């Protein structure tokens with residue numbers, strides 16, 4: 001469970017001050033849900049209520065999954081610079097700052113006027129010691145002269161056409177000095193996009209850091225299954241109200257790819273489904289160097305069984 005972190009809570013408090021009637025927000029949330037269901041993307045969000053609905057009902061989940069992915073980064077020392085592409089309100093930047101408050105410079109690139117404006121207001125309110133640079137630009141047409149320790153593309157690729165995706169990935173990769181993280185919704189559609197990104201980055205000499213335990217073709221590609229993970233997050237009261245949801249938490253399914261400029265040691269296996277706990281054993285589906293494997297850990301093997309009870313979907317072992 002990703003708790004509601006300090007920065008995210010502050011950000012949500014800030015947006016709460018920009019009071020919008022709940023009725024308007026319900027309507028805005030419907031527009032938001034339809035836009036994403038129909039793959040219309042952020043460009044169909046045209047009012048400040050739509051943006052507030054994104055911020056309150058969607059951004060905590062994208063924050064949670066990006067935050068979870070950041071744990072996979074094998075930085076020897078905390079990153080100093082980051083580039084947040086298709087930043088929206090600045091979700092990836094907030095997640096990175098939550099992890100590494102010492103981050104010196106964050107550059108946020110966003111083209112949508114209302115998102116851009118909200119992000120500028122938010123970061124000015126947060127008044128952080130990190131130098132925050134906002135750039136309003138189209139990612140497809142923007143290449144960067146400088147490079148960044150960490151580049152993040154959070155929930156953007158699905159909004160672009162195939163050629164645009166490759167252009168944005170290329171620009172992002174050229175701007176990366178150490179690690180490039182792509183996070184997307186955990187759907188078969190987005191998994192497919194990530195597989196093209198993976199092929200492209202491997203062809204550019206990049207190294208897969210996570211989630212794969214190898215640099216080979218994804219073994220799930222030939223199956224009906226797809227690689228994705230899940231994170232549980234708390235909902236705020238506002239979040240619950242907007243979604244008219246009764247549960248105080250939600251599970252966000254996501255897919256991701258982490259690439260490095262240099263080779264790092266990959267884990268030997270990763271748990272690719274929620275482990276199934278039976279009375280005398282635990283069943284785990286694993287991605288390994290040798291492909292997909294199902295492992296059954298019996299209670300008789302005391303040590304391994306004890307360990308397996310603590311293991312979660314997405315972890316390495």
Ligand SMILES: C[S@@+](CC[C@H](N)C(=O)[O-])C[C@H]1O[C@@H](n2cnc3c(N)ncnc32)[C@H](O)[C@@H]1O
Pocket residue numbers: 042043059062063085086087088089090091092109110111112115137138139140153154155156159160
């Ligand atoms: C689903 S939102 C994700 C926002 C944020 N990264 C997050 O994870 O919460 C996608 C963002 O990418 C931006 N975007 C899409 N295409 C873009 C482009 N060509 N140039 C700049 N920003 C773009 C959208 O305006 C939107 O803010």
